[in-house]
Amino acid sequence: xxxxxxxxxxxxxxxxxxxxxxCALEDYGVYWPLFVLIFHxxxxxxxxxxxxxxxxSDATSSACRELAYFxxxxxxxxxxxxxxxxxxxSVIKWGAxxxxxxxxxxxxxxxxxxxxxxxxGDDFSWEQW
Amino acid sequence: xxGFLEGLRCSECIDWGEKRNTIASIAAGxxxxxxxxxxxxxxxxxxxxxxxxxxxxACGVIATIAFLMINAVSNGxxxxxxxxxxxxxxxxxxxxxxxxxxxxxxxxxxAFGSLIASMWILFGGYVAKEKAIVYPGIAVFxxxxxxxxxxxxxxxxxxxxxxx
Numbered sequence: 001x002x003x004x005x006x007x008x009x010x011x012x013x014x015x016x017x018x019x020x021x022x023c024a025l026e027d028y029g030v031y032w033p034l035f036v037l038i039f040h041x042x043x044x045x046x047x048x049x050x051x052x053x054x055x056x057s058d059a060t061s062s063a064c065r066e067l068a069y070f071x072x073x074x075x076x077x078x079x080x081x082x083x084x085x086x087x088x089x090s091v092i093k094w095g096a097x098x099x100x101x102x103x104x105x106x107x108x109x110x111x112x113x114x115x116x117x118x119x120x121g122d123d124f125s126w127e128q129w
Numbered sequence: 130x131x132g133f134l135e136g137l138r139c140s141e142c143i144d145w146g147e148k149r150n151t152i153a154s155i156a157a158g159x160x161x162x163x164x165x166x167x168x169x170x171x172x173x174x175x176x177x178x179x180x181x182x183x184x185x186x187a188c189g190v191i192a193t194i195a196f197l198m199i200n201a202v203s204n205g206x207x208x209x210x211x212x213x214x215x216x217x218x219x220x221x222x223x224x225x226x227x228x229x230x231x232x233x234x235x236x237x238x239x240a241f242g243s244l245i246a247s248m249w250i251l252f253g254g255y256v257a258k259e260k261a262i263v264y265p266g267i268a269v270f271x272x273x274x275x276x277x278x279x280x281x282x283x284x285x286x287x288x289x290x291x292x293x
Binding site: 088 | 147148151153154155157158159161162163166169170173175203283287291292
């Protein structure tokens with residue numbers, strides 16, 4: 001459990017490093033890509049809303065859960081689309097865009113890793129928080 | 130209509146088991162939101178009315194409303210599974226399944242209509258007028274195509290058997 005926590009925080013740091021490099025390197029110096037952090041922050045929210053809403057149901061799946069997957073995918077797509085659009089209108093350079101996209105990928109994998117490692121308890125109870 | 134796909138059984142490919150709904154939801158999300166980001170891209174690159182008439186956005190908005198309408202009713206409601214009340218009461222003019230079918234009908238009409246309108250915009254507004262910049266027309270077409278297919282995948286790619 002400790003190893004997973006440390007590994008996840010390391011990959012989170014790497015992801016944020018890529019994002020900051022994409023903004024702060026001398027060649028780039030534009031900080032608009034930091035807005036993708038908003039997408040990172042809201043990406044787990046649909047999952048938690050669906051988990052709360054269908055807490056006492058033991059069905060394999062439900063419309064609420066699938067809607068949550070739909071919106072989470074939308075948020076992930078938006079986090080990748082936003083830097084690409086910034087680069088296409090030359091607000092940021094393509095090199096910065098590449099770094100931001102790499103940072104996105106690593107951060108989303110980290111978030112997914114958190115859910116895989118810490119969310120799979122057999123009786124998921126809110127006392128874990 | 131989730132039974133419709135069972136007829137095309139290729140033994141390994143359709144029956145993904147418990148993950149089917151998840152994969153369909155994720156695929157639909159990718160398609161739908163990619164469509165919207167394509168139009169955002171076109172709107173950002175070509176902000177003027179001559180290159181990209183802003184009223185063309187209506188096509189994508191109607192397509193999104195159609196997506197929501199189609200996916201708001203479940204297949205069970207359309208089949209008339211449960212004895213829930215219709216919108217005007219149980220013994221009134223329209224039963225729940227009739228209301229659901231009319232809702233679905235209008236939703237599909239809006240979806241097909243917006244797809245056709247996007248093709249019209251591309252060919253009538255950009256290709257026929259031989260405009261120098263065609264990308265906004267292509268973007269409108271692809272936005273609506275992606276939203277349409279995202280709606281189809283979300284509606285028919287999921288099975289309601291997993292909801293029991």
